[in-house]
Amino acid sequence: MTQPIVPVILAGGQGTRLWPMSRAARPKQFLALTGTTSLFQNTLRRVSNDAVYAPAIVITNSEYRFIVAEQATELGVQLAGILLEPTARNTAVAIAAAAAFAASRFGADAILHVLPSDHDVNANADYWLAVNEAATSAAAGKLVTFGIVPTYPETGFGYIKSPALVGSGVQPVERFIEKPDAERAAQMLSEGGYFWNSGMFMIGADSFQREVETLAPETFRAARDAVAQAKADLDFIRLDETAFSAAPSISVDYAIFEKTSRAAVIAVDFGWSDLGSWDAVWKSGTRDGAQNLTQGAVTLDGVRNSLIITDHPHVAVNGLDDVAVIATGDAVYVGRLSEAQNVGAIVKTLRSGKDTIAITETHKTAYRPWGGYASVVNGDRFQVKRLFVKPGKKLSLQKHHHRAEHWVVVRGTAEVTLDGTVTTLSENQSIYLPLGCVHRLANPGKIDLELIEVQTGSYLGEDDIIRIEDEFGRV
Template identity: 45%
Template sequence: MPDDITPVLLCGGNGTRLWPLSRKSYPKQFAQLIGSESLFQASARRFAGQGFAAPLVITGDPFRFVVTEQLAATELAPRAVVIEPEGRNTAPAVLAAALVLAAHDPQAVMLVAPSDHVVPDAAAFRAAVLAALPRARAGDLVTFGIAPVRAETGYGWLELAPGARADATEPQPLARFVEKPDAGRAAAMLAAGNFLWNAGIFLFSVPAILMAFRLHAPDMLAAVQRSVQGAVADLGFTRLLPEAWAGVPDISIDYAIMEKASNLVVMPYGAGWSDLGGWQAVWQESGPDSAGNVCSAHATAIDCHDTLLRSEAEGLELVAIGVEDIVAIAMPDAVLIVRKSDSQRVKEAVAVLKARGAAQATSFAVDHRPWGWFESLAVGERFQVKRIVVKPGAALSLQSHMHRSEHWIVVAGTAKITIDDQVRLISENQSVYIPLGAHHRMENPGKLPMVLIEVQTGAYLGEDDIIRYQDDYARK
């Protein structure tokens, strides 16, 4: 419907505070941290239904197929998926979304929301959005403020104007934004009662936000306009023009617009919210038991208190005995152990690993691709063993390698194999050899996932040793 609110879901960010489960190659919004769906899927569902249009998603190139696959699993179709050439923080992303919407619906109302938040009561939050809608349609910029439940130092805060009520059910006048405070300042703001947490969620009309950019960030507006005007369609995605995007500043919407705007109001919300910004937040939102413990399916706590134990590795049992205030996360290629009270320091570990050149700092052993995924099972000098899973109907690119040959052994399903000018079907327990330099491709013609073991041998085994000749996913 033309009058519906268009959710704009921001899918950038690296999620390093939830390492090792969240990494640059597959950040937290796509992981199942709380419940049976990813945070991104839960966000899309939260803003679906009466009063809301199909979502517009802003993401990066590596995640475009993850976005569409996860939306398809929720049976939600996006209005558009806009690909940023590179992350430039929230202000350029919001502006690009507004310009894309303006081309089709100049009066659209947009709800900007990060895709990695937890909102337990989706109906209550939708009601708060609809309560703020008249002010957005009237030209105000609405930000959402969360009723604080503790002296949080990890969030920015919002100070209400004199006479405004923190428990109001309609938008209130806002005095100012407050940077992330120290512990003493946070305690004082909590006690004062006229401060809210800054959720980073906004509601406004396209004309109102475009006018705000004209007034407060005209140079950014010009650059992003060029990038949107030069955008190209690619397999259903909208790719912004990289040359223009390269000149866009890296700045948040708070700094670029909200702290300067005079038509800003805040919608208070008190029914529960978390940005899941660290492992302590995951522990809180996961519902600790009577001893304060949260354990995954393959984790066991014996005589422990206030712990978060998660085993994310198949066949790996995690056991803790007699510990307190501990987060332990076990992955196939990395283990994190940290005091829960120090869990915000996880970014320090990521920085140390990056400096050391450890792949685990940014990448998983499992590598998600448009056609499925693969993982390394064993790596040695001049050889590597992988498990490859190809989705039904999917196909890898027609490709060749300059430095390695490959052996493929099908262990589940049937593979359609192309090697130079020969095409054949390989069934379970059958194998094939791919000589160095041969043009080759694998496809899954079946209705179930196809699994094979790949053994690579050669002088160089990097993922960049691929020459693509034909690709269903338009990868270079």
């Protein structure tokens, strides 16, 4: 290929199968599950080769817009655009909208590499060869999917039947197969000629849009109009809500790939995992001699074939086999590792309870575009939090109707605006913010600002914030 490939990264999912680490407010694509950078950042790095790729288009939802921008900035990666979905409508309209935007930005002949943001991929020489062959085929009008050579009878993936072989280039698709039961998965593995459907695609912007217009006209119109009527918001592009919401909620596989005569597959066997469950994380990681994978403060005794991850408390496990123990600051999951696909069921139960829904949606630590906060203790008419503010960032100018606050600086320098007066505080200094005052917190320094916030009052909810000015457009 002589023209750069345009990456399209899908980053709007709210997966539940990696609970309690993954939650609605910060799902797995933004977590560092395989190293020091998040899965989304790993995907960005993979498409940051200027010799192959143009700047990426990311499509996500509004709630994740600042996480996407922040994690791209951390890597120094420039994006072609961050498209915000106004509502969840699955992958067909999301990819169609990205194709329409790419055509307007890069031209109708643009070649798009559509990638989930939460997969673990070994981008070796075989990977780059497959990318090049798929792009050449997409330029000729094919809609190419990447088929992974299966290594075990997985029931959590869809499959593709094709005569393709690794190294044989792009080949026709015979049919797509739904997620099978264990017996059928083992049979397909034994027969050969079946591949895991990776959810990675290489498509031409124009050829894909024409197929969508023919096979899914409602989706086509919704995507076209949502992009045409989109509005800029800071560094983001908000797709038009009325137009986008008119699209049916359907995957690109059902809407297009299973119907089109242009579908093709390239068989690949580079390292790949969708990290869609805790057993997939275990399979993809480096295990010890007893086949245990651990992360964080963990002590094991007589444990085999298990996954133990903690981001806060020290976890000690004794005399167990085939277990997953996942511990966070406010929730712990324990189950059979071999049945980790069932985590979604327990999350559904938790979501149905008014006392447990919160632990499926937010972490004890909440992230904001300026930094974030962690809950320390909650009581009757009081709450204690740890706030952290990034260098050069500031919170909105705001006031509260129902609470007063005390701030104690424990690290860095705080610039506090209180009813128009600006005060600079250093470590071990504090300030009182009476109920109803107009205030703002900023970090003018070069290191993170950390402070302890004590809230007192009749109501302490996060919705008791009246924003007056905000550099992140949240007024």
